[in-house]
Amino acid sequence: MTTSARTRAAVLATTVVNALSRRFGAGSGTVAGGHAGLALDPRLLEHLASNRRIALVSGTNGKTTTTRLLAVAVQGSLGRPATNATGSNMPTGHVTALAGAPPGAPAVLEVDEGYLPGLVTSLSPEVVVLLNLSRDQLDRTNEVRMVASKWRAALAGASRTTVVANADDPLVVWAASSAPHPYWVGAGLEWLADAVGCPACEGRITFAGSSGRSGPGGRGGPGGRAGAGLWRCECGFGRPSLDVRLEDDDVVLADGRRVRLELALPGRFNRSNAAMAAAGAAALGVPWQESLPRIALVEEVAGRFAVVEVGGCTARMMLAKNPAGWRELLDLVCPGDTPLVVGINARIADGRDPSWLWDVPFERLRGRMVVATGERCRDLSVRLRYAEVAHRTVRDPVAAVRAAHIGAGGALGRSGGDRAPGPAPDPVPRPVSVDFIGNYTAFSDLMARACARRDAPDAREGSPAWT
Amino acid sequence: MDLRIVVVHPDLLGTYGDGGNGVVLLQRARWRGIEAELVDAPSDHALPGGDLYCLGGGEDAAQTASAHRLREDGTLAASVARGVPVLAVCAGYQTLGRSFAAADGRPLPGLGLLDVVTVKGAGPRPVGEILAEPCDPGLPVLTGFENHGGHTARGVDAAPLARVLSGVGNGDGTEGAITGKVIGTYLHGPVLARNPALADLLISWVTGAPLAPLDDAEEQALREERIAAVRVRRQLRRAGRS
Ligand SMILES: [Zn+2]
Numbered sequence: 097m098t099t100s101a102r103t104r105a106a107v108l109a110t111t112v113v114n115a116l117s118r119r120f121g122a123g124s125g126t127v128a129g130g131h132a133g134l135a136l137d138p139r140l141l142e143h144l145a146s147n148r149r150i151a152l153v154s155g156t157n158g159k160t161t162t163t164r165l166l167a168v169a170v171q172g173s174l175g176r177p178a179t180n181a182t183g184s185n186m187p188t189g190h191v192t193a194l195a196g197a198p199p200g201a202p203a204v205l206e207v208d209e210g211y212l213p214g215l216v217t218s219l220s221p222e223v224v225v226l227l228n229l230s231r232d233q234l235d236r237t238n239e240v241r242m243v244a245s246k247w248r249a250a251l252a253g254a255s256r257t258t259v260v261a262n263a264d265d266p267l268v269v270w271a272a273s274s275a276p277h278p279y280w281v282g283a284g285l286e287w288l289a290d291a292v293g294c295p296a297c298e299g300r301i302t303f304a305g306s307s308g309r310s311g312p313g314g315r316g317g318p319g320g321r322a323g324a325g326l327w328r329c330e331c332g333f334g335r336p337s338l339d340v341r342l343e344d345d346d347v348v349l350a351d352g353r354r355v356r357l358e359l360a361l362p363g364r365f366n367r368s369n370a371a372m373a374a375a376g377a378a379a380l381g382v383p384w385q386e387s388l389p390r391i392a393l394v395e396e397v398a399g400r401f402a403v404v405e406v407g408g409c410t411a412r413m414m415l416a417k418n419p420a421g422w423r424e425l426l427d428l429v430c431p432g433d434t435p436l437v438v439g440i441n442a443r444i445a446d447g448r449d450p451s452w453l454w455d456v457p458f459e460r461l462r463g464r465m466v467v468a469t470g471e472r473c474r475d476l477s478v479r480l481r482y483a484e485v486a487h488r489t490v491r492d493p494v495a496a497v498r499a500a501h502i503g504a505g506g507a508l509g510r511s512g513g514d515r516a517p518g519p520a521p522d523p524v525p526r527p528v529s530v531d532f533i534g535n536y537t538a539f540s541d542l543m544a545r546a547c548a549r550r551d552a553p554d555a556r557e558g559s560p561a562w563t
Numbered sequence: 564m565d566l567r568i569v570v571v572h573p574d575l576l577g578t579y580g581d582g583g584n585g586v587v588l589l590q591r592a593r594w595r596g597i598e599a600e601l602v603d604a605p606s607d608h609a610l611p612g613g614d615l616y617c618l619g620g621g622e623d624a625a626q627t628a629s630a631h632r633l634r635e636d637g638t639l640a641a642s643v644a645r646g647v648p649v650l651a652v653c654a655g656y657q658t659l660g661r662s663f664a665a666a667d668g669r670p671l672p673g674l675g676l677l678d679v680v681t682v683k684g685a686g687p688r689p690v691g692e693i694l695a696e697p698c699d700p701g702l703p704v705l706t707g708f709e710n711h712g713g714h715t716a717r718g719v720d721a722a723p724l725a726r727v728l729s730g731v732g733n734g735d736g737t738e739g740a741i742t743g744k745v746i747g748t749y750l751h752g753p754v755l756a757r758n759p760a761l762a763d764l765l766i767s768w769v770t771g772a773p774l775a776p777l778d779d780a781e782e783q784a785l786r787e788e789r790i791a792a793v794r795v796r797r798q799l800r801r802a803g804r805s
Contacts (some may be wrong), residue, residue: 231578239623241624289574289577292574293625293628298628300574300606300607448690449690449708449710449751451579451581451583451708451752451753452579452580453580453583454580454582454583454586454753454756455580455582474784474788475785477781477784478781478782478785479583479756481782482583482586482587
């Protein structure tokens, strides 16, 4: 076979196998076809990527959201991009995304941190967006520093690539400062515990304006947030001068112009994702005035922040995969008094060791009504006991949502500590909504058992990962 | 009395949630009416005095930096000489030994507070649930999660903490080490959350008196579940082989 015939056969195999896998429910229909195509043509991804404008998005947290926001941002000027919207972020998923796209269509791809160096080298993307690097699933990927050095080595040779990098994350800066064309975004960083050791000299980085947020036990410690502050090490490694920065609700451009961010998505971390996505779009030639209004309209991403019906109750669905993500979501839910269900599994996709629960400041939930659920609800219940958070433990997540809903009158069970006795419980459950935060498989399992509450843009496009 | 618990270098040795050991000690003391405080001791300051020290796990470069600073500082060794208890987990455990392996495998000097030597292990990294029978008959079975690349050999002055029932531990069928009131172990979880009796042993070493029992229903439920999970997996593996 000639190369192009081989590639055509491989594209066909990818499409057909994915369709079969979706049809017979064997999977989400993004991985099996990619495997089949790559088996026929090992260089399929390079072939599919040629003659396209390509942007890659990677980092520990916010990849799926930022990829979606960037895809939405460029759609007007560049046409509808090929994208792996369901978070299949390894080469099988990339092949699937590109095999279905018309020739010449741009591509916006989410990339697993470990695969990024290979893709940077083989695809020569026009833009790479680097969000953050922190500990994640420690039984699988040991050392975040190792990931940063591999990024750094690959980006040093990326002479055709604009690297849009979060200048508030020292590990990202270490990786991206080797790139010939970096573009620095002051996008903020919530989790500092993996950032204090200097990657350039193994000295210590000091953060100006770090507020020293409380760690486990409610005490000051690592893991606090960086404000818009500078950081530097004695060796001279420090925050580069910014091309653009996030300041509260505004994006401040290099020329001093401010553009207000009014997002449908909640939380500081989504403002950061939005700024990174818009900077990525700018690097592709899409002006900020055009990309930001489009980004602002996105209401949910692959089910995150979707409002669904579970067991006759209404639940807002949130996903956190590691301590940095949990910290952001606790910030988001803590001001309210909505009953909260927390779901923890420890399958391979989650990381099999849930010790990280002790890196999450669950103490902030004191006084709140919490139901612990999921396959590792017992690890969580012990964590909540030592955080003195009143809680119940209900292994089945649907039953847990119901328990939180019914308990919302104030009758929730065992006290983990010093919770003051509440008012008498309502005889009739009130029609309350429940917040659910789960780690990866806890979230996707409950999504699979939930009914869509409203027509979400993602659902209309027919690509939810959990059907 | 009041109890000052010091978590050593959480900025360097905080990778696996082991800071939770300090929280467990603090709360179990407070719930019994013992005045207690938890102090985070970052690596860029002199190590403060304390009644009980905890060290956690960390990456290679961080472990090397922490060991260097603790040796220069001297407070930890002086405290151990006065009989202050120490709980050290994983990289912290290796750091307390005579020597441990750097990222490239070359030996680096430890603090010499435990008579153990750690080298890079051959074969796959032990990652998974571990179950071990303590050598102290007063303690129930230890449960935890291990994830380490080191193989640790004990000298004559260090007794094993436990004998491995399932998992790898030190690599010779034993798990951890104990000398006087210094305990080293490979168990994450954190180890004291999954083994509250070990936490109480450490507290009682400081208070010098037996402790009132607590309602540990949630810890017991977690222990039973983890122990059962290991036993089921072993049975499945055995059934698969026959
Ligand atoms: Zn430095």
